Amino acid sequence: MPRKARLNLVVPLGVGVVMVGASALALAGGGGAPAGAEIRNVxxxxxxxxxxEDAGTGKSKITVNVTNLPAGYHGFHVHAKGVCDPTSIDPVSGTPFFSAGGHFDVGGHSHDHHTGDLPNLLVGADGTGTASSVTDRFRVAQLFDADGSSIMIHALADNFANIPDRYRNAAGEKGPDAETKKAGDSGARIACGVITKN
Structure with a gap:
């Protein structure tokens, strides 16, 4: 009996973007079983x-569905630790979910080249949003290192450290300041989910 060929198509939804990074081609690790998270607010x-999930050829597909969030664009990142404790407060900024650490990164990149940097999440006036993107920056298995990882939604849009030279930082130098380089001025952490294997 002849075998049927199976074709997997990846179609970006909503504000989905295919992200490509040359440095990601060097990442180690396999694809891995699907993973997911339940995202909760403070x-x-x-x-x-x-x-x-594994999207083939060393890529991962990320799909998110949200409800009851403020309308607008929100920074959306994989964070370095799989702990979403809303009572863990950043002593500098006062934002919750400090327990999740900084952006997930393999290789010491700066923002917007962190391994866990994803496109902004657009939420409609009704508080709902859906987005899908494909990235070659990480594979599913890499999310399960010793301390795990989490997904984070921020209060504001991520500017991806895209600050023209006409702007000055606190030291009077041209370009982005330290906060912009860290998380793209995406503001407080408003929702978090620990990524687990499905």
């Missing part, structure tokens, strides 16, 4: 879900 209410 009050512990579920506001969304995340799915991460």
């Amino acid at each position: 009050a512990g209410q579920t506001v969304g879900s995340l799915q991460v």
Whole structure:
């Protein structure tokens, strides 16, 4: 009996973007089984879900669905630790979910080249949003290092450290300041989900 060929198509949805980074081609690790997260706000209410799966050829597909969030663009990143404690407060900025650490990164990149940097998440006036993107910056298996990883939604849009030279930082130098280089001025952490294997 002849075998049927199977074709997998990846179609970006919503504001999805295919992200490509040359340095990501050097990342080690295999694809891995699907992973996901239940995303909760500071009050512990579920506001969304995340799915991460192998997209083939060393890429991962990220799909997110959210509800009951403020309208507009939100910074959306994989963070370095799999701990989403809303009572863990950043002593400098006062933002919750400090327990999740900084952006997930393999190789010491700066923002917007962190391994976990993803396109902004657009939420509509009704508080809902859906997005899908494909990245070659990480593979599913890499999300499960010794301390795990989490997905984070921020209060503001991520500017991806895209600050023209006409702007000055606190020291009077041209270009982005330290905060912009760290997280793209995406503001407070408003929702977080620990990434687990499905």
